[in-house]
Amino acid sequence: MDDSLLPNVIQFISQIDPFDKLPKNVLRELAQVIKIIYVSQGESVDLTSDQQEKHLYIVRSGAMEQRKKNGVLRARLETEDLFGFTFLDSDVDDDQGYQAIAIEHCLLYLIPHSALQSLFNKTPEYAEHFASQAQVRLNSALDVVWSNREKGLFIRKVSDVASGRVAVVTSDMSIQAVAHEMRMIKRTSCAVIYENDLIVGLITDRDMTKRVIAEAYPIDKPIKDVMTSSPLIVSPDDLVLHAASLMMQYNVRNLPVVENNRVIGLLTTSHLVQNHRMQAIFLIEKIKYAVSVKELVLLTPERQAIFEALVEGKVIPETIGKVMSMIFDAYTRRLICIMIDQLGEPPCEFAWIVAGSHARNEVHSLTDQDSAIVLADNVTANDRIYFKHLADFVTQGLDRCDYPLCTGNYMASTDKWCQPLNMWQQYYKKWVANPEYERLLNISVFLEIRTVFGNANFEQLLRQSLHSHILANKEFLGILVKDATRTNPPLGIFNSLVLEKGGENKKTLNIKKYAINLIIDLARIYALAVGSDALHTEARFEAANKAGVLSDDAFKNIMGSYRFILTFRFGHQLAALKEGKLPDNHINPDTFGSFERKHLKDAFRIIADQQDAAKLRFGSH
C-alpha cells in the first residue's frame, strides 16, 4: 500500500483529538480497520448489543444524539465528535443503556475496540491519550446540547440581529400612504405607528393583505382603523432569547426595537431563522406540522435545549414557565388533532382541560401530566368510547414525548376524570362541601384548570360553580389553609443538614415540598379569598395585593422569595440535565454557596411568616 491510501480518511482522523497525538504510521494502521456506515435520520445505533463487536464511533458528517434509557439527553454530537469510548474507562459502566440516534443523516467511522486495545497493549502510552479523552469527553459532551456558538446567539442582544429598516408613520396617515412608505421608501415589511409622539400600533404587509385587501377595506381610510394596537416591543439591550420567547408566546413575527420611545429597528422571525440553528426556537411551529407521535418524539431534544437555554440565559422563571407551558399546550393540541384526524370529528362538544402546574403556566422540566375531559351533558355511552380512545392516545403520546404519566392518575384517560359537565359540577360541590383528605387532594389538583382544546365555556361554568360553592361554605378556605400550613419550610441549613421545624434533620432539601408548593398553596388561598380567576402564582399574589388583602411589603417579599426559589430550582435541574441525571427536586445542601444559604434562609422565613398570616386571616379558629 502506498502513501496515497485513503488520504481523505487519514487526514480527517489525524485532526481529531486524540488521534492527532498518534504518529502517522499508527494512524495509517488504524485507518485500515475502519468501517464506514450510513445511518439515516431517526435511525439509532445500538451501543449495548453484546453480539456485535464494539466500536469507537467517529461522526464524519451529520449529527447524532446520545440519550439515556429514560430519554434524558446526554450529548449532541457533530462532525469530529466521538462516542462509544466509555469502554476505555473501567470506572464508568454507564454506557449501558445509552442510545445514539441520528438527528440528521450521518456518515460514521467505526474503529473496532479490539484494534484499539491491541494498539494500547503494544504502546501503553497511547492509551493515556484516550483515557483522558474519555474523561474530558464525558464532561464536555454533557454540555454540548447546543454548542457554545449556538448558545451565543441566544444571549446576543437584539441590537446585534435586528435590522434598521422600519417605516415610522402617524396614525392619521391613509392606509395607502403607509403602504407607499413601507414599499417604496423604506422597503420594509412593517410600519410602527405613532400618535402624539407615542407608539400606538403596528402594521405588517400580512396585516395589509388580511385586513385591507381581503376585506376590501378602503385604502384612503386612516391606518389606525386596521393597525394592531398596543404592539409588543423590545429594547435593543434585550436578549435575542427574550425576543424569541415573546414571538413564540404571542405568535407574532415582528417586534419593533424601541429605545426611549424611539423606534430604532425591527426584529423579524426571518432575522432569527437566517441562522438555521435558531429555528429550534420555533419548536411550536414544528409541533404544529408534525403528523405522527414519532415525529413529535423527535422534537423532545429541542424542547430540552430550549429549556436549558432559557435557564442559562437567566430568563425570569415566570417566562420560562410560560414558554414551557406553551410548548406543552402545543404538544397536547397536536396530539388531539392527530387523533381526531384518525377517528373523525368528535361526536359531541368537549373540552380538554389541563390542571395543576400546567394550568398555572408553570411548567418546568419535571412537570407530569394533569389533564381531564369535560363532555357535553348530552354525551351518549357510545360517544364515550370515542373520548376514551382520544384520551388514551393523547396521554400515551405525551408520555412518549417525555411528559410523564401522572402517578396519581389525574388524567383524562382515567374514567373518573372524563365526565360530562354535570358530573364535574357535582364533583366540585362534593369536594367543597366535604373537604376530607381524599377530596382535598382531588380539589387541589383541579382547583386550577385551563382549557387547551375544545369548548372553553365548560371551564368557565365549572369555575363559576366552584366559586359559588366556596362562598357558600365559609369553612372551606379555613380547611384549605390548615392543610396548606401543615407543612412548614425548614428553619435553615446548618452543617450540611436541612433543619426542619420538628427538629428532624434531613440530608437533602426537597425544594418542591418545603418551599415551592407552600408558596403556590398560599397564592391559591389568596386568589380564592379575593375571588380571582388568576391561575398564575404571581398573578394571584398581585390580585390579592390589589384587593388590599396582601400588604405591599408582604407582596414584594413573597414574590422575591418565589422567584429566587424557582431560579434556584431551575439551576438545580439544569445542572442535573448536564450531568446526564434525571432532574429532581432534592437538593444537597453541600452544593449551596453562602449566598444561596443566606437567601434560602430568608425565603423560608418569609414563607413561614406568610403561613402564619394566612392562618390568622383565613384560619378556622
Place this chain on the structure above:
Amino acid sequence: MAILDYFHPLSTLKRQRETFNKQHQIPHTIAGCLGQALPALDSLCAELTYVVLDIETTGFNPTQDEILSLGWVTITQNQIDLATSQHVYIKHCDKVKPESAVINHITPKMLANGVTVDEAMHYFFSHLADKVLVAHGSVIEAGFFNHYARKHWQLPTLPLLWIDTLCLEKHFSTAIDHYNDVDLTLGGTRKRYGLPEYNSHNALVDALAAAELLLAQQKRLSRGSKDSFGRLYRLSQRK
C-alpha cells in the same frame, strides 16, 4: 418462474451470461467472476457483498485511451470495510504478456510502483467472485473492460453484473422532478445526501465516495424495510 420475473433485467443478464459461458472459452482471469451464480431476485440488498470501483483514465474513449489506475473497496453487511480497499496504478511502458500476469503474484511493492494493465485486470477480477460490481457511471468502467476483453481475448461485451449509482440517482431525481436538470455528478449527488466533500481525488477516494453514496441510496430506497436486490438492480438500469 413468474412471467414478469422472466423479463426482469437480472433474469435477462442471467440468460446472457449462461449463453456467453457456453459459446466462449472463458479466460482464467474472468472465470471466477463470470462463473459465479447471480444473486436471486429476492435476495436482500444488505446480505450481498459489493465491490465499488472507480478507474482513472487518460480519456473517455476505450479504444484510444488508457486506464491509469483502479481503486476499489468492499461493502459487506451495509459496512464499508476499509481493510479491503485497494489502489492499483498501471504503468504503460512495459509490455508484458497477459499470461505472465496470471503467473505473477502481485506484491504491495509492485502496486506502489505500478503494474501492467494485464496484471491489474487479473488482480481486480480475482477479487470479484460472489460480489456485485458497483460504479458511479459504470458505462465508463464497463467500456474499458469490454474493450480490454475484445482486444486481448476476442470476446464480445462481458455480461458483468453492474449496479450504477448514477442511474439510481437518475431514477430518484426524475421521480421527483422531470423538468429540472439535476447535478448527477458524484460530488453533486453526495452533496444532496449531506455526505462530506472530499478535496483530494484519485481512483480509491472516488471509489470510497461512490460506496458511501450507495449506502445512502440504499437507505433512501429501503426507507426502513429490507429491500430486494431485484428492485435495486432494476432501478440501476439505464433509462
